[in-house]
Amino acid sequence: xxIIKLSLMLRAHPRASSAILDMKLQRDKIKQYRKxxxxxxxxxxxxxxxxxxxxxxxxxxxALRRKKYQEQLLEKAxxxxxxxxxxxxxGDHGIWEAIADFFGFxxxxxxxxx
Numbered sequence: 160x161x162i163i164k165l166s167l168m169l170r171a172h173p174r175a176s177s178a179i180l181d182m183k184l185q186r187d188k189i190k191q192y193r194k195x196x197x198x199x200x201x202x203x204x205x206x207x208x209x210x211x212x213x214x215x216x217x218x219x220x221x222a223l224r225r226k227k228y229q230e231q232l233l234e235k236a237x238x239x240x241x242x243x244x245x246x247x248x249x250g251d252h253g254i255w256e257a258i259a260d261f262f263g264f265x266x267x268x269x270x271x272x273x
Contacts, residue, residue, distance in 0.1 A: 179247060186243040193236050200229045 203226035210219035 182247050189240045196229055196233045
């Protein structure tokens with residue numbers, strides 16, 4: 160009985176649940192993006208070291224500038240990830256709070272009918 164009412168309640172708020180799902184998907188994409196940026200960072204560092212060993216100081220500087228740019232992108236991705244995780248936490252909390260209120264209402268209704 161309660162499972163049916165729970166599914167009805169979740170269907171009653173499709174925008175909220177789909178918005179939270181969208182935020183979670185976006186969070187996962189940002190995590191994947193962070194991994195790619197980190198791989199590029201590591202590679203740029205390796206390139207700079209290789210160029211220094213070869214004596215090509217200008218290419219090493221260029222690699223370090225690109226590495227710095229990637230670090231800035233990583234910082235931006237971290238900020239976005241933090242914001243999205245906070246939104247997901249608050250969104251999940253709101254839905255669970257609504258579900259708890261709904262079940263509280265059902266319980267009160269059962270007690271008042273007795």
